[in-house]
Amino acid sequence: MSANPEKTAFLKDIRSIRTYLDKPIDNEILKDLVDAARMAPTARNIQPWEFVVIDDRAVLAELAETHGNGRFIKDAAAAIMVLCHKSSEYYIEDGSAATQNIIIAARLYDLKSCWIGGCKGPYYENDDIPMCEGVPCIIPPLYDDLCTRLKEIVKAPMDLEVISIVSLGYSDEDFKAQKRSLNEVMHWNQYAR
Numbered sequence: 001m002s003a004n005p006e007k008t009a010f011l012k013d014i015r016s017i018r019t020y021l022d023k024p025i026d027n028e029i030l031k032d033l034v035d036a037a038r039m040a041p042t043a044r045n046i047q048p049w050e051f052v053v054i055d056d057r058a059v060l061a062e063l064a065e066t067h068g069n070g071r072f073i074k075d076a077a078a079a080i081m082v083l084c085h086k087s088s089e090y091y092i093e094d095g096s097a098a099t100q101n102i103i104i105a106a107r108l109y110d111l112k113s114c115w116i117g118g119c120k121g122p123y124y125e126n127d128d129i130p131m132c133e134g135v136p137c138i139i140p141p142l143y144d145d146l147c148t149r150l151k152e153i154v155k156a157p158m159d160l161e162v163i164s165i166v167s168l169g170y171s172d173e174d175f176k177a178q179k180r181s182l183n184e185v186m187h188w189n190q191y192a193r
């Protein structure tokens, strides 16, 4: 079989979009996005995830108010919060794979989306956190506050970690973030060219 870039064109077209039309998403579509998410690969097939689908405007507004980098959640038709049990060693990778499945599945339904960062490991890097010689300072209160609050809003158990929130909606926006070129990032057999 020879290469046919048209096959992957839809993947290359996916971009993070943060403005949405005032148009609801059918519940069955949202269900199918989670169904696609749960099929993602996980280390040792542990499937440490839980998915909270949010389409209640009041809850979306609360999340937007809480998450400094996700203010636009308030305008989304829906969002899916991906949470993972921290007891599993690769929970961040597992939850990330599920997140990307949601984004790809959403594209297949002509939905636009944006991955909004969750809380990972002992540090949560964001602009409000002071840096100590280039690395985030030891667990600032904001980390705990943000993650606790996000979980409180959706009534999730505290031993889960928020891996991501994916905002979803129909949109006219066609913003295309720049990508590094294939030549620049790809290496054959050995890194050195």
Ligand SMILES: Cc1cc2nc3c(=O)[nH]c(=O)nc-3n(C[C@H](O)[C@H](O)[C@H](O)COP(=O)(O)O)c2cc1C
Pocket: 014, 015, 016, 017, 018, 069, 070, 114, 115, 116, 117, 118, 176, 177
């Ligand atoms: C782990 C991760 C966390 C992200 N967190 C945020 C976020 O909190 N807020 C946001 O607006 N975008 C977030 N993004 C989206 C990126 O900003 C976006 O992917 C990047 O700018 C490239 O743009 P593109 O997705 O349109 O190609 C996140 C993406 C990833 C993979």
